[in-house]
Amino acid sequence: MAATETLTAERILEATEEVLRRYGPAKATVVDVARVLGVSHGSVYRHFRTKAALREAVTERWLERNVVELRPYAEGRGPADERLGGWLRHLFAMKRQKAGGDPELMATYMVLIGENSAVVDRHVDHLVEQIAAIVADGIRDGAFAAADPDVATTARAVFDATDRFHDPAHAADWSAPGIEPAFEAVLSLVLRALRRA
Amino acid sequence: MAATETLTAERILEATEEVLRRYGPAKATVVDVARVLGVSHGSVYRHFRTKAALREAVTERWLERNVVELRPYAEGRGPADERLGGWLRHLFAMKRQKAGGDPELMATYMVLIGENSAVVDRHVDHLVEQIAAIVADGIRDGAFAAADPDVATTARAVFDATDRFHDPAHAADWSAPGIEPAFEAVLSLVLRALRRA
DNA sequence: CCGATGACAGATTTCAATATTTGTCATTCA
DNA sequence: TGAATGACAAATATTGAAATCTGTCATCGG
Numbered sequence: 001m002a003a004t005e006t007l008t009a010e011r012i013l014e015a016t017e018e019v020l021r022r023y024g025p026a027k028a029t030v031v032d033v034a035r036v037l038g039v040s041h042g043s044v045y046r047h048f049r050t051k052a053a054l055r056e057a058v059t060e061r062w063l064e065r066n067v068v069e070l071r072p073y074a075e076g077r078g079p080a081d082e083r084l085g086g087w088l089r090h091l092f093a094m095k096r097q098k099a100g101g102d103p104e105l106m107a108t109y110m111v112l113i114g115e116n117s118a119v120v121d122r123h124v125d126h127l128v129e130q131i132a133a134i135v136a137d138g139i140r141d142g143a144f145a146a147a148d149p150d151v152a153t154t155a156r157a158v159f160d161a162t163d164r165f166h167d168p169a170h171a172a173d174w175s176a177p178g179i180e181p182a183f184e185a186v187l188s189l190v191l192r193a194l195r196r197a
Numbered sequence: 198m199a200a201t202e203t204l205t206a207e208r209i210l211e212a213t214e215e216v217l218r219r220y221g222p223a224k225a226t227v228v229d230v231a232r233v234l235g236v237s238h239g240s241v242y243r244h245f246r247t248k249a250a251l252r253e254a255v256t257e258r259w260l261e262r263n264v265v266e267l268r269p270y271a272e273g274r275g276p277a278d279e280r281l282g283g284w285l286r287h288l289f290a291m292k293r294q295k296a297g298g299d300p301e302l303m304a305t306y307m308v309l310i311g312e313n314s315a316v317v318d319r320h321v322d323h324l325v326e327q328i329a330a331i332v333a334d335g336i337r338d339g340a341f342a343a344a345d346p347d348v349a350t351t352a353r354a355v356f357d358a359t360d361r362f363h364d365p366a367h368a369a370d371w372s373a374p375g376i377e378p379a380f381e382a383v384l385s386l387v388l389r390a391l392r393r394a
Numbered sequence: 395c396c397g398a399t400g401a402c403a404g405a406t407t408t409c410a411a412t413a414t415t416t417g418t419c420a421t422t423c424a
Numbered sequence: 425t426g427a428a429t430g431a432c433a434a435a436t437a438t439t440g441a442a443a444t445c446t447g448t449c450a451t452c453g454g
Contacts, residue, residue, distance in 0.1 A: 026407095030445075030446065031445065040398065041399095041445090041446080042400070043397080043398055045446085049447090050447075051445090051447085148389075149382065156379060157379070157385070157386045160379055160383050161358040161359070161383050162358070163360055164357050164360040164361075164364075167361075169366045181350070185351065185357070189390045190390065192389075194386075204427085226415060226416085227415075228414090236428075237428065238415090238416085238417090238430095239419090240427080240428055240429075243427075243428080248415090248416065395454100396453105397452105398452085399450105399451080399452070399453095400450105400451095400452100401450095402448085402450105403446100403448090404445105404446085404447095405446075405447100406445070406446085407442105407443080408442085408444080409439105409440105409441095410439100410441100410442105411438105411441105412437100412439080412440105413436100413438070413439090414435105414436080414437070414438080415434100415435080415437080416433100416434085416436085417432100417433095417435095418431105419429105419431095419432090420429105420432105421428105422428085422429070423426105423427095
């Protein structure tokens with residue numbers, strides 16, 4: 001009923017997010033998505049070849065929102081160490097808020113992430129590129145010492161070293177008492193490593 | 198049959214490890230353990246109050262073996278940066294070998310680890326103490342700059358920063374192609390942070 | 395004509411009956 | 425006397441038949 005607008009991939013993705021939020025990753029079906037949209041499930045298959053492709057697209061959309069939120073730090077103009085610290089703090093705060101604010105939804109996205117490692121790998125590449133941009137700026141203006149092998153490797157090392165504070169696999173730890181100082185200690189370690197001697 | 202020796206906690210733990218190796222964590226039962234030992238399952242309950250306590254003891258034993266293998270680095274006498282690098286490389290190599298050499302057994306221990314987070318926390322504390330000992334030596338003989346807040350915090354930061362290379366949650370990544378250089382990049386980052394300016 | 399439909403086959407999930415396992419304890423046996 | 429046993433109740437896991445879902449496609453209707 002009420003298919004007032006034309007059926008687009010975008011509307012299907014919104015409906016899929018709603019169904020995932022409501023029923024969780026195990027119970028969400030393509031039939032549910034079609035029901036929310038007031039169409040037959042055959043119509044959904046006109047836009048997405050499989051249920052897996054639909055879930056993958058939802059995952060990609062969700063991850064992309066994170067990248068956008070962090071762009072200001074990557075493209076900013078202040079001192080590189082402050083920008084990198086801000087970027088990492090913002091990433092951690094963002095993840096922590098999502099995990100703590102709605103644990104069920106976070107669990108849902110963790111399942112999707114597990115299903116779509118190729119999408120996640122591409123997403124991680126984007127994040128590492130943002131770190132690399134900040135590190136390159138820092139080296140150019142003398143705040144950071146020249147990177148050991150190359151900037152890309154250093155950026156990846158920064159991302160890996162802070163893994164515990166952004167990888168959803170560790171989400172359960174993010175509400176533990178000492179997590180905030182633990183993050184600051186690692187951040188301080190990373191910045192000490194990068195700064196000009 | 199053949200209960201030639203007396204039934205000890207030690208023998209039960211060995212039998213439990215064998216049963217876990219053979220049947221995996223989902224299928225291993227107390228009855229299986231008793232069968233291997235040629236006793237009734239009631240006898241096992243004389244030594245371990247519950248099945249959970251038995252599994253916990255197996256987990257503790259397994260983790261303890263890791264701590265022992267790393268002790269030489271913690272108690273060694275060479276330059277602190279080399280000792281710390283050796284300790285971290287050995288830890289990574291050890292985990293990687295266990296994960297790659299027998300993935301099923303590793304999966305079994307990952308289940309046990311998930312069931313016994315209190316045991317794991319204590320084990321992590323032991324490992325961090327070993328790092329702290331090396332860092333303290335490094336500061337004493339001038340190889341490392343004085344730690345930012347205190348040695349314990351710095352040691353924990355070193356452990357956290359290398360999380361991706363020892364936390365079993367990441368075991369699946371340890372056979373990926375670029376993992377070795379990624380580890381070396383993080384290790385190099387950590388050592389640069391610690392060394393006297 | 396072209397997007398939408400719904401009947402359909404095969405794959406997957408659910409659910410309830412059935413079987414196994416856990417943990418206890420009164421009894422046995424050395 | 426004290427370790428070992430095995431029958432037992434309650435909790436948990438397995439199984440297979442029934443229900444639901446996925447993905448296709450011939451047909452419909454604007």
